[in-house]
Amino acid sequence: MTKYTEDDLREELKTKEYEYGFYTDIESDTFPIGLNEDVVRAISLKKEEPQWMTDWRLEAFRAWEKMIEPEWANVKYVKPDFQSISYYSAPNTKPKYDSLDEVDPELLETFKKLGISLDEQKALAGVAMDVVIDSVSVATTFKKTLNEKGIIFCSMSEAIKEYPELVRKYIGTVVPQKDNFYAALNSAVFSDGSFCYIPKGVRCPMELSTYFRINQANTGQFERTLVVADEGSYVSYLEGCTAPSRDENQLHAAVVELIAMDDAEIKYSTVQNWYPGNSEGKGGVFNFVTKRGLCEKNAKISWTQVETGSAITWKYPSCILKGDNSVGEFYSIAVTNNFQQADTGTKMIHLGKNTKSTIISKGISAGKSQNSYRGLVQISARAENARNFSQCDSLLMGNDCGAHTFPYIEVKNKSSIIEHEATTSKIGEDQIFYCNQRGIDTEKAIALIVNGFSKEVLNKLPMEFAVEAQKLLEISLEGSVG
Amino acid sequence: MLKINNLHASVEDKAILRGINLEVKAGEVHAIMGPNGSGKSTLASVIAGKDEYEVTEGEILLENENIDELAPEERAHKGIFLSFQYPVEIPGVSVTNFMKTAINATRKANGLPDMPANEMLKMIREKSEMLEIDRKFLSRSLNEGFSGGEKKRNEIFQMAMLEPKLAILDETDSGLDIDALRIVAKGVNKLRSKDNAVIVITHYQRLLDHIVPDFVHVLFEGRIVKSGGKELAHELEEKGYDWIKEEVNA
Numbered sequence: 070m071t072k073y074t075e076d077d078l079r080e081e082l083k084t085k086e087y088e089y090g091f092y093t094d095i096e097s098d099t100f101p102i103g104l105n106e107d108v109v110r111a112i113s114l115k116k117e118e119p120q121w122m123t124d125w126r127l128e129a130f131r132a133w134e135k136m137i138e139p140e141w142a143n144v145k146y147v148k149p150d151f152q153s154i155s156y157y158s159a160p161n162t163k164p165k166y167d168s169l170d171e172v173d174p175e176l177l178e179t180f181k182k183l184g185i186s187l188d189e190q191k192a193l194a195g196v197a198m199d200v201v202i203d204s205v206s207v208a209t210t211f212k213k214t215l216n217e218k219g220i221i222f223c224s225m226s227e228a229i230k231e232y233p234e235l236v237r238k239y240i241g242t243v244v245p246q247k248d249n250f251y252a253a254l255n256s257a258v259f260s261d262g263s264f265c266y267i268p269k270g271v272r273c274p275m276e277l278s279t280y281f282r283i284n285q286a287n288t289g290q291f292e293r294t295l296v297v298a299d300e301g302s303y304v305s306y307l308e309g310c311t312a313p314s315r316d317e318n319q320l321h322a323a324v325v326e327l328i329a330m331d332d333a334e335i336k337y338s339t340v341q342n343w344y345p346g347n348s349e350g351k352g353g354v355f356n357f358v359t360k361r362g363l364c365e366k367n368a369k370i371s372w373t374q375v376e377t378g379s380a381i382t383w384k385y386p387s388c389i390l391k392g393d394n395s396v397g398e399f400y401s402i403a404v405t406n407n408f409q410q411a412d413t414g415t416k417m418i419h420l421g422k423n424t425k426s427t428i429i430s431k432g433i434s435a436g437k438s439q440n441s442y443r444g445l446v447q448i449s450a451r452a453e454n455a456r457n458f459s460q461c462d463s464l465l466m467g468n469d470c471g472a473h474t475f476p477y478i479e480v481k482n483k484s485s486i487i488e489h490e491a492t493t494s495k496i497g498e499d500q501i502f503y504c505n506q507r508g509i510d511t512e513k514a515i516a517l518i519v520n521g522f523s524k525e526v527l528n529k530l531p532m533e534f535a536v537e538a539q540k541l542l543e544i545s546l547e548g549s550v551g
Numbered sequence: 552m553l554k555i556n557n558l559h560a561s562v563e564d565k566a567i568l569r570g571i572n573l574e575v576k577a578g579e580v581h582a583i584m585g586p587n588g589s590g591k592s593t594l595a596s597v598i599a600g601k602d603e604y605e606v607t608e609g610e611i612l613l614e615n616e617n618i619d620e621l622a623p624e625e626r627a628h629k630g631i632f633l634s635f636q637y638p639v640e641i642p643g644v645s646v647t648n649f650m651k652t653a654i655n656a657t658r659k660a661n662g663l664p665d666m667p668a669n670e671m672l673k674m675i676r677e678k679s680e681m682l683e684i685d686r687k688f689l690s691r692s693l694n695e696g697f698s699g700g701e702k703k704r705n706e707i708f709q710m711a712m713l714e715p716k717l718a719i720l721d722e723t724d725s726g727l728d729i730d731a732l733r734i735v736a737k738g739v740n741k742l743r744s745k746d747n748a749v750i751v752i753t754h755y756q757r758l759l760d761h762i763v764p765d766f767v768h769v770l771f772e773g774r775i776v777k778s779g780g781k782e783l784a785h786e787l788e789e790k791g792y793d794w795i796k797e798e799v800n801a
């Protein structure tokens with residue numbers, strides 16, 4: 070009997086192009102390639118920034134020039150040539166729109182293909198959108214409701230103009246300019262991003278959401294996000310993205326800073342689906358991100374992420390638990406397929422007393438990919454009664470992929486309790502046959518098993534995001550029968 | 552319903568089924584017995600389409616259609632159900648979610664829309680009550696941490712939900728306590744109709760007291776070496792397999 074073998078399936082799927090692989094040709098205003106002080110100044114000028122901002126960027130640039138690209142991560146790649154990248158690109162359609170009708174129809178078409186048309190999003194009650202296409206905010210919705218509560222949610226460029234004192238006070242306080250190679254680069258050339266401020270005691274009534282897209286050939290993306298939750302406030306922030314497929318590697322080095330003041334809570338959820346490269350490992354986004362949150366007294370920060378895209382991911386959303394009784398959480402699903410490489414994890418830095426952290430990491434590897442979890446739990450001398458619970462589970466599909474776990478634990482206070490659990494499992498033929506026997510085909514069976522494996526993390530996502538995340542898991546694992 | 556002609560199957564060049572002939576008509580219950588390792592589970596797996604086994608000779612017909620080329624899920628869509636001897640665990644996937652996925656996959660394959668949620672819930676309630684399954688159980692991860700008996704009862708719950716044409720029960724009785732055995736048998740008997748057929752693989756007469764077979768077959772070294780009515784099961788219970796082995800070797 071002729072059987073439809075795994076090899077047939079693999080073959081068929083190789084020919085499937087990246088689902089969202091299309092490219093929108095919006096006329097754009099792009100800088101020539103290369104980076105030097107003049108380029109940094111030009112970016113600042115272009116964005117009509119105040120002098121302090123220009124100086125801040127230059128300071129970062131000078132530091133970056135002296136730094137070398139880190140090599141400790143478990144990833145291998147040809148280093149980007151930072152002089153062959155253009156550091157600024159903005160859609161020509163500069164003015165902001167009052168209604169969707171004014172938005173470039175081609176752009177709307179793009180959103181439709183992504184299944185995230187603004188129409189739909191507007192209708193989706195409770196979700197405000199700050200859409201970032203090639204670094205500049207094109208449309209902002211739901212501003213009014215937010216205004217009434219005194220919540221600021223706008224692009225970083227706008228924030229620098231409208232709320233310079235807030236930006237100046239907080240930018241770089243959690244991720245300093247010189248923090249690391251990529252953060253320094255970002256500080257020097259960041260194009261745009263989002264700024265969010267929740268006033269004292271305010272509960273943000275809706276999920277704040279941003280869709281980032283990389284849209285211009287050879288344009289490095291340097292987003293900068295700053296979320297400040299003042300005392301006793303609460304905000305849930307969603308970040309999601311997809312990118313058009315292309316051949317050249319695209320660099321992305323974002324910085325996200327979160328500040329949760331006394332009794333405040335920030336939930337930061339990410340669904341990331343950048344182009345991972347084709348089945349031969351060509352192309353794909355390089356994603357080197359610095360994400361860090363600072364918790365004051367009784368504050369709480371939760372990072373939840375679903376990472377399915379990028380050729381290379383280097384990302385460690387972290388929490389500095391500075392205030393007593395503060396809480397840090399990290400829930401992550403990282404999927405790698407084909408030739409993708411991911412080195413992700415978190416750092417939980419316990420400084421305050423009775424601080425608590427939870428780490429749940431689910432790594433799924435398929436194809437020839439490599440998936441590493443790297444986590445640091447650090448308990449400082451004065452962190453009395455600190456607690457950490459870490460769980461790292463890996464799921465392997467096939468024999469050519471790898472899962473690696475690198476937990477680092479540094480304890481300087483004996484009263485702390487740290488627990489670490491790790492498991493590795495493989496999707497079994499028997500599980501798949503069991504599903505098949507019940508009428509569920511192999512693709513679906515894998516999706517089901519993977520969803521089950523990831524459930525603890527998926528459950529942490531806001532509803533509409535969870536649905537999207539599930540779809541992404543399915544798409545990114547197509548053709549990876551174990 | 553099911554017709555198997557001269558079926559040979561092997562795994563890694565080792566012949567396990569060596570010329571099986573079996574006809575199961577709609578409305579009938581067949582019991583397959585036989586010593587450990589004789590090939591009972593292999594036969595069930597081959598009927599269900601497990602890839603691991605290579606059919607080297609012969610054919611399997613379901614309602615006069617040769618199903619050799621069909622993938623396991625396609626066979627399931629045509630109404631073949633296998634209650635596994637060793638059901639596998641799928642962590643994080645609830646029984647309900649699994650059932651919903653299975654039912655809708657089958658409906659889709661047969662050109663039907665998804666089953667409406669209220670209908671699904673009603674069916675779940677009905678079938679779980681019939682099998683005396685606590686509803687809390689249905690939100691647990693499939694088979695994860697289930698006791699041996701719970702796994703088997705859950706298999707029959709799935710069977711009841713999927714309402715197959717041909718149900719193959721592979722040692723569903725093993726691990727069941729006396730009450731559970733009666734409940735499970737009730738579930739199977741409920742499915743029996745003039746349009747369905749059941750193949751029961753078992754080692755013991757006690758299940759056949761509840762699910763009374765029309766035919767009993769003895770599988771030995773990959774062949775059906777003896778067939779008879781329900782009294783054959785009693786005979787085996789009494790005398791074991793030695794006399795059959797002797798007959799075969801004679």
Ligand SMILES: Nc1ncnc2c1ncn2[C@@H]1O[C@H](COP(=O)(O)OP(=O)(O)OP(=O)(O)O)[C@@H](O)[C@H]1O
Pocket residue numbers: 562567585586587588589590591592593594603636
């Ligand atoms: N995948 C496999 N690889 C190697 N040998 C196998 C495989 N599957 C079955 N066999 C062998 O085939 C023979 C029949 O196995 P099978 O499971 O069908 O027996 P059974 O009649 O169901 O036995 P039991 O009553 O113990 O359940 C055994 O010798 C078994 O070891």
Ligand SMILES: [Mg+2]
Pocket residue numbers: 591592593636721722
């Ligand atoms: Mg068996």
